Amino acid sequence: xxxxxxxxxxxxxxxxxxxxxxxxxxxxxxxxxxxxxxxxxxxxxxxxxxxxxxxxxxxxxxxxxxxxxxxxxxxxxxxxxxxxxxxxxxxxxxxxxxxxxxxxxxxxxxxxxxxxxxxxxxxxxxxxxxxxxxxxxxxxxxxxxxxxxxxxxxxxxxxxxxxxxxxxxxxxxxxxxxxxxxxxxxxxxxxxxxxxxxxxxxxxxxxxxxxxxxxxxxxxxxxxxxxxxxxxxxxxxxxxxxxxxxxxxxxxxxxxxxxxxxxxxxxxxxxxxxxxxxxx
Numbered sequence: 001x002x003x004x005x006x007x008x009x010x011x012x013x014x015x016x017x018x019x020x021x022x023x024x025x026x027x028x029x030x031x032x033x034x035x036x037x038x039x040x041x042x043x044x045x046x047x048x049x050x051x052x053x054x055x056x057x058x059x060x061x062x063x064x065x066x067x068x069x070x071x072x073x074x075x076x077x078x079x080x081x082x083x084x085x086x087x088x089x090x091x092x093x094x095x096x097x098x099x100x101x102x103x104x105x106x107x108x109x110x111x112x113x114x115x116x117x118x119x120x121x122x123x124x125x126x127x128x129x130x131x132x133x134x135x136x137x138x139x140x141x142x143x144x145x146x147x148x149x150x151x152x153x154x155x156x157x158x159x160x161x162x163x164x165x166x167x168x169x170x171x172x173x174x175x176x177x178x179x180x181x182x183x184x185x186x187x188x189x190x191x192x193x194x195x196x197x198x199x200x201x202x203x204x205x206x207x208x209x210x211x212x213x214x215x216x217x218x219x220x221x222x223x224x225x226x227x228x229x230x231x232x233x234x235x236x237x238x239x240x241x242x243x244x245x246x247x248x249x250x251x252x253x254x255x256x257x258x259x260x261x262x263x264x265x266x267x268x269x270x271x272x273x274x275x276x277x278x279x280x
Contacts, residue, residue: 004047012256016267038066076231084251097227135201178237189262
């Protein structure tokens with residue numbers, strides 16, 4: 001049994017997976033997808049299953065699509081990746097499946113944006129790229145002047161993707177949210193992310209601490225995982241007076257800062273999940 005790790009760089013997260021595999025006596029093959037030729041008869045890596053861990057979403061997506069066409073199972077699947085890498089599509093899928101999520105919308109002009117802001121309850125709202133990670137290019141927009149400036153800058157300076165304006169209602173979480181780790185439909189652990197800023201990503205300085213998983217958190221995370229197709233997922237969850245809301249779902253999550261505060265081997269659970277998929 002050999003697990004292939006599709007990567008671009010080897011981060012602390014991938015090192016933890018490698019160490020977990022060694023403890024379980026499972027062979028690992030590191031596959032730098034930047035050096036691969038995807039097509040024809042060029043694939044020569046002998047693996048039973050692959051775990052996609054590329055920092056580059058574009059490269060990782062193409063690698064997963066190719067391996068699936070070659071009959072090699074990949075975690076997470078291309079179908080799951082297509083949903084989770086697009087925040088707007090994730091919101092749509094959650095809404096369709098009655099999973100509580102943040103009120104949102106997508107527009108393509110200032111006039112549409114003004115109407116959407118009214119529909120979302122007024123300012124402040126959050127504008128974010130539909131595709132992106134690590135809390136980059138997020139903007140909290142507090143008034144009409146800021147909205148006009150943001151849309152003007154994106155129209156002039158942005159790529160085509162940046163000219164699609166994905167807006168969410170701003171939820172005041174007192175600079176804290178939850179990241180819950182869901183593997184094979186089971187919530188194995190969760191962390192609080194506390195920050196001095198409204199953006200709580202640990203990549204932006206958020207501090208991780210253990211979050212006890214209660215029944216309500218378990219239920220909403222499992223429902224969200226089922227909605228996008230399952231696998232190895234991290235849920236970004238907001239606490240409100242009305243209950244939990246799913247904000248985003250990450251299909252290639254970072255977890256190196258979460259094992260110590262939770263006391264859970266997330267890397268071990270990932271390897272176990274891959275092994276069980278092969279054995280089915």
